[in-house]
Amino acid sequence: MRFRVTAAALGAAILLGASAPAYAATDPAGAPSEVRFSTARGDAPxxxxxxYGTTAPTGDTERYAAITRPRGGAVTVAIFGSVDAKITTSDGNTTCSSSSVSLSNSETGYTFVYVDGAQDERQSYQSDDCKSATDLILQIKADDSSSSSSSSSTTSGGPLQLAVTVEPRIEHLGSPSPKSEQDEIKAPSKSNGASRALSDQLFAPTSLTPGSYRVDLVPGQLAVARVRVGWGQRLAASVDAPRNGSNFAPAESLELNITAFSPQWAPVGGGSGSQLLSKDSATEETAGTYTAPVNAANRTLGYGDTGDVGTNSAQWTTVAGWYYLVVQLGASDAGAKVSTTKLPARLNLAVTGSPTPGPSYVGTDGKAVAAPPATELSRGGHNDSGSGSATVLRVAGSALVIALAAGVVALLLRRRA
Known part of the structure; x- marks a missing residue:
């Protein structure tokens, strides 16, 4: 599979101040937050x-933005759009970031770069300069590695969308989830679920609670939902299509995909997540995915320590809050034309496991701050009737902020020829 990203204005960036109530999670609306990257590190915004929304560089031009992280904290940047990206020290002399791109097979139009606060299995090596750095630079450059027409608009100065998260240092990380708790799980399919219209905007997903929902899927169009998952809990999701009893048969063969993302927009789903729907067949097929338990210590998991979910996915199932499901129908053969007739389907969501306490974070005063009770960790927006626009996760008085906001992105999944 590959991801192609086009078009897009992004929504508001949200940052809670020191006086914000503990554990707050809100869904404010706002104007898109556009940023102009600089051509000089010293002038980086x-x-x-x-x-954020910005424009991709062209040619060999490098552009820069600045990110401040708390000492020992972590920074992540998910970029939708074809671009080369890395995080460096403020002088640009040392690259600090690692990249985790684990969607499926090969993909374009998505980059995930990060700097962990401590050396662990997720980022096994850090230079001394990077360990101590609190002022960082995000450097982007045009991606010339792909000559396909699907990325030409981005590499020639098209739009980019970025989701930035910052997490403070964690004390008493604890033990990661054991391998025995990372086996495949499935979301039950119930035929009496309510009908819901799913958002077609990546950063304005439809908020749902666990259960089954009758939905319609349009080939070539996103269907995006989100569900809250607490510390110690797991998410399972599946899509049944064509929905049984609908007597609907697609006019062409289609590929059905479902992908799970963490609150940082890191891919975290295990399983293949895809299924082929045969032309002129009304036989229901199911594509499914699932996560590891949400555990801050999962970042220490190494290869061989994870079960069916896979190492890259488990290492990023480390933050409680909104988890995202992106569903897409596409042509089974690259370049083939498909109709835009709605296909009846069913989206199934399950959150398993009892909530547990989260980790302890170190606040700006250097003292450890316990995470809030799991039942209060990420409140609000459970029963939105429309598309939620953002989430902010704040742990007690610490500086942990994970913010995502409303916007429009077209994310098309296609099989590489």
Whole structure:
């Protein structure tokens, strides 16, 4: 599979101040937050936790933005659009970031770069300069590695969308989830679920609670939902299509995909997540995915320590809050034309496991701050009737902020020829 990203204005970046109530999670609306990257590191604009829209560089031009992280903290940047990206020290002399791109097979139009606060299995090596650095630079450059027409608009100065998160240092990380708790799980399919219209906007997903929902899927169009998952819990999701009893048969063969993302927009789903729907067949097929338990210590998991979910996915199932499901129908053969007739389907969501306490974070005063009770960790927006626009996760008085906001992105999944 590959991801192609086009078009897009992103929504508001949200940053809670020191006086914000503990554990707050809200869904404010706002204007898109556009940022102009600079051509000089010394003039780089500051990126706070949130989402941004910008324009991809052209040619060999490098462009820069600045990110500040708390000492020992972590920074992540998810970029939708074809671009080369890395995080460096403020002088640009040392690259600090690692990249985790684990969607499926090969993909374009998505980059995930990060700097962990401590050396662990997720980022096994850090130079001394990077360990101590609190002022960082996000450097982007045109991606010339792909000559396909699907990325030409981005590499020639098209739009980019970025989601930036910052997490403070964690004390008493604890033990990661054991391998025995990372086996495949499935979301039950119930035929009496309510009908819901799913958002077609990546950063304005439909908020759902666990259960089954009758939905319609349009080939070539996103269907995006989100569900809250607490510390110690797991998410399972599946899509049944064509929905049984609908007597619907697609006019062409289609590929059905479902992908799970963490609150940082890191891919975290295990399983293949895809299924072939045969032309002129009304036989229901199911594509499914699932996560590891949400555990901050999962970042220490190494290869061989994870079960069916897979190492890359488990290492990023480390933050409680909104988890995202992106569903897509596409042509089974690259370049083939498909109709835009709605296909009846069913989206199934399950959150398993009892909530547990989260980790302890170190606040700006250097003292450990316990995470809030799991039942209060990420409140609000459970029963949105429309598309939620953002989430902010704040742990007690610490500086943990994970913010995502409303916008429009077209994310098309296609099989590489």
């Amino acid at each position: 500051k990126l706070h936790p949130g989402v």
